[in-house]
Amino acid sequence: MSSSKQRHAALRQVYGEPRFVVEDLIAEDDKVLLRWSFTGKHIGPIMGVNPTGKQISVGGMNLFQMAGGKIVEFWVNAEDLGEVQQLGVVPTSCRR
Secondary structure (H helix, E strand, O other): OOHHHHHHHHHHHHHOOOEEEEEEEEEEOOEEEEEEEEEEEOOOOEOOEOOOOOEEEEEEEEEEEEEOOEEEEEEEEEOHHHHHHHOOOOOOOOOO
16 A cells, blocks of 8 residues: 555544645646645544544645656655644643
8 A cells, every 4th residue: 555545544534534725736847836735524533633533624735746647756745743732632821
């Protein structure tokens, strides 16, 4: 199983029926930028957090470097803080 199939299988265990939407797809030279949004219902444990039943919505971007029609390197920037805040793991505001 490819690593992307493994990641998607793991997401299904945590978020049931995760939904990704491609918001933008931009290509220039040897780079492709994918901006996406994600929604899912928290049904399985993640990072030590038991299922909350909460619906989450986050966004992110992947930047791919291409060579010979294949991805040779990639970087991901995801809204991880927003994810754990929506799950109630981290407070949404800081008080001093």
